[in-house]
Amino acid sequence: MRPIIISVAITGSVPRKAHNPAVPITPSEQIESTHQAFEAGATLVHIHVRHDDETPASDPERFAQVQDGVRRHCPGMIIQFSTGGRGRAPAERGSALKLRPDMASLSTGSVNFPTIVYENQPPLVTELAGTMKQFGVKPEIEIFDLSHLHGARRLADAGLMDEQAHLQYVLGVQNAMPAERHLLEILVEEGLRLFPQATWTAAGIGRHQRPVAGWAIELGGHVRTGLEDNIRVSSERLAGSNAELVSIAAGQIRAAGHRVATPQEARALLRLSD
Numbered sequence: 001m002r003p004i005i006i007s008v009a010i011t012g013s014v015p016r017k018a019h020n021p022a023v024p025i026t027p028s029e030q031i032e033s034t035h036q037a038f039e040a041g042a043t044l045v046h047i048h049v050r051h052d053d054e055t056p057a058s059d060p061e062r063f064a065q066v067q068d069g070v071r072r073h074c075p076g077m078i079i080q081f082s083t084g085g086r087g088r089a090p091a092e093r094g095s096a097l098k099l100r101p102d103m104a105s106l107s108t109g110s111v112n113f114p115t116i117v118y119e120n121q122p123p124l125v126t127e128l129a130g131t132m133k134q135f136g137v138k139p140e141i142e143i144f145d146l147s148h149l150h151g152a153r154r155l156a157d158a159g160l161m162d163e164q165a166h167l168q169y170v171l172g173v174q175n176a177m178p179a180e181r182h183l184l185e186i187l188v189e190e191g192l193r194l195f196p197q198a199t200w201t202a203a204g205i206g207r208h209q210r211p212v213a214g215w216a217i218e219l220g221g222h223v224r225t226g227l228e229d230n231i232r233v234s235s236e237r238l239a240g241s242n243a244e245l246v247s248i249a250a251g252q253i254r255a256a257g258h259r260v261a262t263p264q265e266a267r268a269l270l271r272l273s274d
């Protein structure tokens, strides 16, 4: 029995509220949704902020509002800001890191998404990693392709991140890596070869959410869920909330004979201070 961290990606950057009104958009909706997910067992929240249903935002003020609310209502929860690119100018992507969230996502390479190239040019990756180091923000390395693991290794070799990497494998994005167990096994093996002290999470997009979580639980990883990745609980029904998706992941963890990590355990596992 091991403690497993549930990350919840509450909002994302794709215009989606029209498809599922449970996706939280305003800071108060985001804080409320995060609190419910926290009560259901999530100990890490991955945050994008939005101007409205359609438009991703970058302003540090919005990030600050959500961070303050989550700190107040969800004691110990790990706060992770997205530095993702969709709909944001490159220069803005790191602008909220000065708020010193516990963590921030960091993509170490580019990849095709359903209709666009998700561009992460080498100078930007280096700059974001440097800013995270400057503000003491732990990166979560987003792995959309095997080469991204080696991108992370180069950052560590350059002294821009430490050896206790936290890696996230993203499977099931159309045009990127398919959600197949043997691929995850290859990624995990390579990740641990490059970073023997690494921790890792796997995220399955859409209908892949549940099977990918199951593989991660079996292979020694942690789990990510949430409306950013998947707005459904089944092919017939939209998810009613982030908390509902977290409850499903928590059920998978318990059914496998493990337990859901507490905030203190999650912080210890990721070597974050309390």
Ligand code: ZN
Residues within 6 Å of the ligand: 009, 012, 013, 046, 048, 082, 084, 228
């Ligand atoms: Zn995201």
